[in-house]
């Protein structure tokens with residue numbers, strides 16, 4: 352019934368939105384070009400850093416978006432799971448395995464640690480869903496949302512217990528050298544992050560799009576009752592979703608420490624918000640959107656930090672990012688690709 | 697209303713054990729009783745139909761059999777084992793598939809993916825492919841639209857897909873909740889032909905239909921529901937000639 356008036360109001364708004372959208376795009380392109388002219392060498396460097404950070408945001412954003420896709424919950428504890436991953440990875444590699452500098456052995460142990468942390472974070476996330484969210488599945492949406500905030504506090508306190516309340520500086524085992532392309536220096540560690548992240552993202556896409564389990568997860572996201580009628584164990588699919596999201600957060604945490612060299616119990620709050628912004632940018636629930644959103648946010652952050660051209664510089668980065676979040680929620684809550692596109696979960 | 701009391705005459709059972717027995721189930725949505733003590737029996741090889749007006753509790757009964765709703769009282773048995781209390785996917789594992797009311801296809805997935813999900817519990821790749829061909833034989837329209845997103849199919853095509861998807865499970869008992877809804881008259885006929893064919897190939901069918909006359913035409917046995925209770929049951933042919941039924945559900949005076 353209400354579709355008629357809604358359409359009447361929506362039509363003109365959409366065209367206005369399109370004009371605005373193109374204007375924003377043109378402005379963004381202009382600002383980027385000016386930044387490039389302002390300092391081409393720095394520009395390339397920050398783009399590399401932006402890609403590398405963006406790849407990590409994409410890993411975290413996927414966890415938000417997959418969980419939202421399947422049970423329509425904004426899992427506020429997801430950023431803190433990432434934080435736990437980073438703390439665990441640092442403790443394992445630096446304190447237990449004593450790896451503090453770059454060597455072939457250290458890289459192998461890093462790979463082992465990453466897999467272990469991914470498994471642990473997957474197990475945590477599955478447990479959190481079982482204990483905290485499952486029984487609230489048929490409650491009003493606010494109940495699991497508040498529960499997620501509660502879980503977030505619990506994880507932060509575990510973080511304080513393991514990492515202390517002050518930031519902890521950590522050694523990196525990634526190569527600290529740079530790669531010289533003409534006059535441009537590219538830090539190898541950023542390339543490593545992209546090389547580690549990209550296969551994970553591809554693997555995730557493959558699992559969700561092509562495997563039997565992935566199809567069942569997507570079915571569950573679309574229609575739980577119909578999925579049950581197909582013989583799909585819906586609870587199990589939801590667990591798998593939390594497991595995949597958790598594993599990605601663990602991988603992101605491991606790589607984050609290696610690049611940034613610090614662990615702090617409240618890292619999940621800021622990174623979680625940034626990743627959430629990425630998910631919103633790509634359209635919450637949209638897998639590919641989360642990846643593109645993550646990379647875009649990484650690039651915007653990198654360029655803004657550089658202060659090139661019209662970019663206001665590092666002091667303003669958070670303002671810019673969360674400004675984007677607010678603008679998106681107000682003007683394009685369905686993400687840059689619109690709301691009814693692409694696959695959920 | 698009076699009821700002709702033809703409770704499971706020996707002739708219907710014909711020495712067979714019942715495949716499905718629904719025994720005095722009471723089903724609630726919150727505090728509202730939607731089904732207030734329904735009992736029914738389906739014998740292997742039969743087509744049994746549930747007819748009744750809007751809100752009579754037909755879909756609720758079907759959803760309860762499939763384990764999507766839990767009866768507050770009463771039990772459901774399938775092939776001698778209790779299935780009420782099992783989860784939906786466990787009921788499906790026992791060999792019951794349902795094409796639910798309102799189609800409930802996976803709109804953001806392709807036709808092929810929908811059919812594959814119908815066969816989710818099966819591992820026999822060769823037989824699955826053969827069954828997919830069988831579905832395309834029944835509904836050639838689907839074959840032309842393999843990679844189309846199911847949500848963009850026409851209503852009738854979606855109905856075909858929903859039924860094809862249920863068939864892909866190779867169920868022993870097929871529950872169909874208004875399979876002719878939204879179909880053009882020609883297609884309604886072909887859907888009922890299909891149901892008969894599927895039944896002849898060995899699948900037992902429990903059919904819910906608004907289209908009472910056609911349903912009674914192909915069914916062996918029928919139950920008439922009203923406000924959550926069974927008010928009439930009997931061989932489908934007899935009910936088709938019952939004055940009460942004709943008045944209430946076939947729109948005759």
Ligand SMILES: Nc1ncnc2c1ncn2[C@@H]1O[C@H](COP(=O)(O)OP(=O)(O)OP(=O)(O)O)[C@@H](O)[C@H]1O
Nearest residue numbers: 725728730748749750751752753754755756757797
């Ligand atoms: N999710 C629900 N919540 C509350 N009440 C419900 C719900 N689903 C159905 N009902 C009520 O239960 C009763 C039986 O509904 P049901 O869907 O089983 O009827 P039906 O016989 O299938 O009708 P129709 O022929 O219209 O499909 C109705 O009064 C309906 O309003």
Ligand SMILES: [Mg+2]
Nearest residue numbers: 754755756797
């Ligand atoms: Mg119904």
